[in-house]
Amino acid sequence: MKTMAIICEYNPFHNGHAMQIRQHRTMYGVDCVIAVMSGNFVQRGAPAICDKWTRAHMALAGGCDLVLELPVVFSTQSAERFAKGAVSLIDSLRCVDYLSFGSECGNINVLTRAAKIVAAPDFHNKVSRALKSGISYPAARLCVLAETLGQESAAVFSEPNNLLAIEYIRNLLLLGSPIIPITLKRSYSHHAQNPEDSFCSASFLRKQIHRGQDISNWMPDPVLSVLENAITAGKAPVSFQALNILLPYLLRSVSEDQLRTLPDMTEGLESRFIHAGRLQHTFSSIAEAVKTKRYTRTRIDRTLIHLLLGMNKKDFNTPPSYYRVLGMNTVGKAFLRELKFMKERRVITKTAGISFSNSDAERMFFLDCHATDIYALLYPNQDFNRAGLDFITSPILIPDTHF
Numbered sequence: 001m002k003t004m005a006i007i008c009e010y011n012p013f014h015n016g017h018a019m020q021i022r023q024h025r026t027m028y029g030v031d032c033v034i035a036v037m038s039g040n041f042v043q044r045g046a047p048a049i050c051d052k053w054t055r056a057h058m059a060l061a062g063g064c065d066l067v068l069e070l071p072v073v074f075s076t077q078s079a080e081r082f083a084k085g086a087v088s089l090i091d092s093l094r095c096v097d098y099l100s101f102g103s104e105c106g107n108i109n110v111l112t113r114a115a116k117i118v119a120a121p122d123f124h125n126k127v128s129r130a131l132k133s134g135i136s137y138p139a140a141r142l143c144v145l146a147e148t149l150g151q152e153s154a155a156v157f158s159e160p161n162n163l164l165a166i167e168y169i170r171n172l173l174l175l176g177s178p179i180i181p182i183t184l185k186r187s188y189s190h191h192a193q194n195p196e197d198s199f200c201s202a203s204f205l206r207k208q209i210h211r212g213q214d215i216s217n218w219m220p221d222p223v224l225s226v227l228e229n230a231i232t233a234g235k236a237p238v239s240f241q242a243l244n245i246l247l248p249y250l251l252r253s254v255s256e257d258q259l260r261t262l263p264d265m266t267e268g269l270e271s272r273f274i275h276a277g278r279l280q281h282t283f284s285s286i287a288e289a290v291k292t293k294r295y296t297r298t299r300i301d302r303t304l305i306h307l308l309l310g311m312n313k314k315d316f317n318t319p320p321s322y323y324r325v326l327g328m329n330t331v332g333k334a335f336l337r338e339l340k341f342m343k344e345r346r347v348i349t350k351t352a353g354i355s356f357s358n359s360d361a362e363r364m365f366f367l368d369c370h371a372t373d374i375y376a377l378l379y380p381n382q383d384f385n386r387a388g389l390d391f392i393t394s395p396i397l398i399p400d401t402h403f
Helices: 015-027 052-061 079-092 108-119 123-131 137-149 151-158 160-175 202-210 221-233 243-251 269-279 283-290 297-309 313-317 330-342 359-376
Strands: 003-008 032-038 066-070 098-103 180-185 322-328 346-348
Touching: 003 015, 003 079, 015 098, 015 180, 032 052, 032 079, 032 330, 052 066, 052 221, 052 322, 066 079, 066 330, 079 160, 098 160, 108 123, 108 137, 108 160, 108 180, 123 137, 137 151, 151 160, 160 180, 243 269, 243 283, 243 297, 269 283, 269 297, 283 297, 297 359, 313 359, 322 330, 322 359
Parallel strands: 003 032, 003 098, 032 066, 098 180, 322 346
Antiparallel strands: 066 322
């Protein structure tokens, strides 16, 4: 069985995602498409627009065969840590042929050249020196790339999907993985606000959904049906409203010492958080008050989510410890059957009564479940705002849906 993995958020799934799956499945003769998908909180430091089971259902309706959850300790991280966790999980399967991803560049050779530069032993030392000028980490990385590639070529890597692509390839190189990276050029800008055809960015789509606008032009019909059912039930779209109470409360309840246990809490940043928490009363206003030229809004948002979910620095140094199944069709089920025979890592399909012999795996799973419990507070329909959904929700099972 020839297998292709996609690292994704599907927040939400749209026509561009469907095209990627369809084209790469055909071009490379792929039998099984595995989505390694963020759970209820995503990489930009925010709750997903709908829960992980709804998005898994959308992924299956859009052409995937199996959806595995990317643990929240990776899904809410910077591009480097996000990619490291996801690629490590995929490589550990030992039976994936291709890693597929979209990019603004669309040229795998250009991306690989940049990835080799980033993977070089002295790259991070150069970035550290650039940081001393007071610029942000993304800007420092870009400066170092420009030294080798030239300013014009390096500018390509200011685009978000190119940056993720570089990190995916870099981690494959560092692992010595046999997985072949393949990319599809994005035909639309991530910040386009007025798309004219059937393709748009996920951020544009989220805004349209929150506004109650018609989104049928940008989503495959089977996927749209799943989302519309979730909206009708009151499970989507989720918003930050509940977090506007939770975050100020947390910042007014913790000490600076407690904040120092969070990842990326450096150089006295904890004092800025405490001060902002005392003066501000919303997620957004707190983040705006804390951010600086060096510490970007996205980094601050992620740190607030880490505080919300009770994470600490040690949590992010633990490798993937299990494969949590969110959904599958008959092809994915066949793949999973083979995987269970091949792997020593645990494949989780049922969570009732689950126990772990490994404390790191237990902690990772606890944080995933805790993230779901917090996320449940954000459902529009209060009837769903209960804890323990991870223990009563089964993986999504549907027939093959390739189109």
